[in-house]
Amino acid sequence: MSILKPKRFWKEATPEPVENGWQVALDGRPVRTPAKRLMVLPTQELAQAVASEWDAQEAEIDPSVMPFTRMSNSALDKVAVQHDAVAEMLAEYGGSDLLCYRATHPQALISRQADAWDPVLDWAAQNLGIQLQVVSGVMPVVQSQADLTQMQQLVQQLDDFRLAAFHDLVSMSGSLILAFAAVRNFSETEYIWQVSRVDETWQAEQWGVDEEAAAQAEYKRQEFLHAKRFFDLSSPA
Structure with missing residues (x-):
């Protein structure tokens, strides 16, 4: 129908x-x-x-x-009708941020993650006052209360329009820190997106490209780039 x-x-x-x-x-x-x-x-x-x-x-x-x-x-x-709840939900990503969980093997992937993710975490420490701890493997790492509070406060400061864009930046990348890196112009938006895809890119190199996964990734990429553009257009000069 x-x-x-x-x-x-x-x-x-x-x-x-x-x-x-x-x-x-x-x-x-x-x-x-x-x-x-x-x-x-x-x-x-x-x-x-x-x-x-x-x-x-x-x-x-x-x-x-x-x-x-x-x-x-x-x-x-x-x-606009649930600003605090949305901000709180997004801030929780920081407690289990993508950039904090590293591979245990092989060494080539470990090195690639470090090369891509360590500079962003260093930037966050210097510019956001957030110093997240990194762990190898999937066992959860408990971030400090000071860092969790700082992330919560930074997200709460966003107005409704920029928070809507920030929501997509976080959810598409899986990383609160990369979302902040995007809106604060740490680097080109396309590069930040690629940084979020280190693991997926590695898997594709090892096992080949899955067409369905690639199509989904391209959809997320476009949504990520659009969200950054919306954030910028929503920001007063």
Whole structure:
């Protein structure tokens, strides 16, 4: 059974200044979220990006090609109503961060993880005040309460829109530290994504590429890059 998509009913989508931010108007009618909230956006740049997505729609509306609109909806309908809970959930990633769990063999993989991950952990210690402990194997390592508290505070400081983007950066990479590295421009976003894929890249080199896994990885990569772009567009100049 096919699902009918809503039809385009407007001629022009335009960003407009409003109190406390910007909105997108479709022939003068403001866009609302699925929960019927007015979509008030924090910056003109983000409003322009959302307006461009609406303008790009043809006969039917296809939400799958409107990532800035989707994340704006998420920020307003989901994150804004449970900000503290979302921040707490994301901060918990730091207690079992990807970068802290290292292979026990072979040496080539151990070295590759160290080369990719140690510089990011060093950066976090110097710039975030977070000094996570590293362990070989899968046995859990207990991070200090001071570091756990610091991670919680840093995540809580993010506003609703940037927290929505941060959510995808963490969940796509599996690392709170890499998400912070992305939003604070430790390196190019593409490089940070590749750093999150050290283990998967190693496995593909040893056993060959699984097409289904590769397709899923590419989807996550695109979501990671989009989340960084959304974070930047949501940040006031």
